[in-house]
Amino acid sequence: MLYIETKSKRYPLYLGEEGLTALRSIYQQLQPKPSSVLVISDSVIAPLYMKQVTEALADADIHTYVIPSGEKEKSFENYYAVQTYALEKGMDRRSVIIALGGGVIGDLAGFVAATFMRGIRFIQMPTTLLAHDSAVGGKVAINHPIGKNMIGAFYQPEAVIYHIPFLYTLPEEEWRSGYAEVIKHGVIGDAHLYDWLQKEILSLEDLRGEKLQYALQRAIAVKAKIVAADETESGVRAYLNFGHTLGHAIEAELGYGRMTHGDAVAVGMRFAHLLSERIYGIELARKEFEKWLLGYRYPKLPPELNIERLLLRMKQDKKAELGVIRMVLLKGIADVCVEEVPDVVVLDTLAQFAQTEHL
Numbered sequence: 221m222l223y224i225e226t227k228s229k230r231y232p233l234y235l236g237e238e239g240l241t242a243l244r245s246i247y248q249q250l251q252p253k254p255s256s257v258l259v260i261s262d263s264v265i266a267p268l269y270m271k272q273v274t275e276a277l278a279d280a281d282i283h284t285y286v287i288p289s290g291e292k293e294k295s296f297e298n299y300y301a302v303q304t305y306a307l308e309k310g311m312d313r314r315s316v317i318i319a320l321g322g323g324v325i326g327d328l329a330g331f332v333a334a335t336f337m338r339g340i341r342f343i344q345m346p347t348t349l350l351a352h353d354s355a356v357g358g359k360v361a362i363n364h365p366i367g368k369n370m371i372g373a374f375y376q377p378e379a380v381i382y383h384i385p386f387l388y389t390l391p392e393e394e395w396r397s398g399y400a401e402v403i404k405h406g407v408i409g410d411a412h413l414y415d416w417l418q419k420e421i422l423s424l425e426d427l428r429g430e431k432l433q434y435a436l437q438r439a440i441a442v443k444a445k446i447v448a449a450d451e452t453e454s455g456v457r458a459y460l461n462f463g464h465t466l467g468h469a470i471e472a473e474l475g476y477g478r479m480t481h482g483d484a485v486a487v488g489m490r491f492a493h494l495l496s497e498r499i500y501g502i503e504l505a506r507k508e509f510e511k512w513l514l515g516y517r518y519p520k521l522p523p524e525l526n527i528e529r530l531l532l533r534m535k536q537d538k539k540a541e542l543g544v545i546r547m548v549l550l551k552g553i554a555d556v557c558v559e560e561v562p563d564v565v566v567l568d569t570l571a572q573f574a575q576t577e578h579l
């Protein structure tokens with residue numbers, strides 16, 4: 221069992237094939253004893269795994285709530301509906317929420333837990349590869365039509381339970397999406413993981429069994445270390461944004477859901493390489509990085525996107541201050557910095573990037 225340490229809390233993270241047993245024992249050890257439990261999941265995951273989870277909780281007073289699957293469901297309407305349901309079921313301050321799902325369910329259920337009766341306990345049970353990122357660190361949120369993750373909190377769970385067998389029903393595009401964040405964790409914080417991925421994960425199908433567990437363990441360790449150093453994103457936590465400034469801009473410009481988050485981040489990471497070489501005047505084996513990523517069938521920058529509009533989106537990023545673009549750049553593997561980059565430099569590099577994408 222790994223422990224996630226933050227200023228506000230220390231909690232266990234179980235990763236392995238016995239997650240249901242771990243859930244039962246962690247649940248039984250909760251103090252004070254929970255009065256009831258609400259398992260929140262989505263319409264794809266619930267038919268697959270809800271029964272196993274509720275059975276693991278055996279004698280608890282269990283309620284379940286299922287929302288439709290998809291990013292657009294991380295909404296105020298669903299947040300409100302879950303709160304109503306919890307109140308109608310008589311849940312109280314000693315109740316516990318279990319988030320059974322990917323980042324959408326983890327973020328939404330976590331935000332319900334953070335605010336129901338001013339905060340009740342919750343457990344993350346991530347079911348996607350991407351959720352190795354979202355389930356650790358305590359950022360919980362819902363979307364507003366004006367922007368993603370605009371309403372939320374920092375709120376740590378009681379535990380994260382990663383039952384690996386749950387991942388095996390993921391479709392290929394979700395493996396690829398989540399794997400981008402694994403690569404990101406290697407790039408920003410673990411040179412050994414970075415090399416290991418290049419050698420061992422020749423295709424996404426290699427992400428199974430022990431290799432999957434090893435990759436997850438190393439990637440989670442990077443995230444955990446950063447969160448331990450900076451729970452509320454005043455410093456190094458910004459490193460987690462590597463590849464995300466352009467990635468978010470692409471997602472927003474295309475319209476959410478048109479490209480997976482990880483696919484957009486993969487484009488963003490390749491762009492960040494180019495920009496890093498330019499800003500620091502160094503060589504970063506960029507061609508090898510591109511070839512490696514494209515080998516997993518990550519997409520190129522969609523040609524229909526207009527680079528001036530992408531620049532505008534990057535200036536509106538939550539991490540930009542006073543409209544100045546701040547990007548995580550690389551000096552080497554596991555050696556990153558946050559830099560303010562002038563608009564003209566971003567635009568010019570974007571133009572170069574866009575041009576070479578479709579030669």
Ligand SMILES: NC(=O)c1ccc[n+]([C@@H]2O[C@H](COP(=O)([O-])OP(=O)(O)OC[C@H]3O[C@@H](n4cnc5c(N)ncnc54)[C@H](O)[C@@H]3O)[C@@H](O)[C@H]2O)c1
Nearest residue numbers: 264289322323324325347348350353354359386387389390
């Ligand atoms: N809180 C954070 O720190 C943080 C970090 C990164 C991302 N996020 C958020 O995470 C969300 C994306 O997460 P995601 O990629 O997991 O998306 P998701 O939760 O929508 O899951 C992706 C798809 O896979 C399906 N699915 C989930 N588990 C499955 C399984 N085991 N088998 C088959 N299908 C399954 C879902 O129904 C969905 O259709 C975004 O909203 C993003 O903002 C949050």
Ligand SMILES: [Zn+2]
Nearest residue numbers: 401464481485
């Ligand atoms: Zn991300």
